[in-house]
Amino acid sequence: MEASQNVAKRGSTAVEGKTQESNAAVEKRRDEQERVTVPAVDIFEDPHRITIKVDMPGVSKDHLSVHSDRNGLIIEGTMSIKAPENMQALYADLQASKYRRSFVLSRELDSERIDATLKDGVLTVRIPKRTEFQARKIKVNVG
Numbered sequence: 615m616e617a618s619q620n621v622a623k624r625g626s627t628a629v630e631g632k633t634q635e636s637n638a639a640v641e642k643r644r645d646e647q648e649r650v651t652v653p654a655v656d657i658f659e660d661p662h663r664i665t666i667k668v669d670m671p672g673v674s675k676d677h678l679s680v681h682s683d684r685n686g687l688i689i690e691g692t693m694s695i696k697a698p699e700n701m702q703a704l705y706a707d708l709q710a711s712k713y714r715r716s717f718v719l720s721r722e723l724d725s726e727r728i729d730a731t732l733k734d735g736v737l738t739v740r741i742p743k744r745t746e747f748q749a750r751k752i753k754v755n756v757g
Contacts, residue, residue, distance in 0.1 A: 671735035722747035
């Protein structure tokens, strides 16, 4: 009988407190996930490199992050669209405030020499192929 007195019952403040914390944490995570937009990309390949064009309107260079390691590329950006002074938006089509996109890089790409340029809301990332993986023309001798 003593053990049952120590167990929190449904409707008690101990159970409600844990439930409220749990619901608040779930809501916070849901809000964070909903605010992240996966930007549209175009990917091009030529014999020397892969080029990725990422649409990121409203992102400035100061709010952009491009990270790579041996086998991954992560692109993140935060929009910084400001309303004119003394005005507040009543409606906005763009509700997400963050962009995030990640890619797995092939071993044939040289992640040490990645180049990125941001112009007019489009991020262009160029990833060169390693020399040993680039196509090359073989000279044929006539004997």
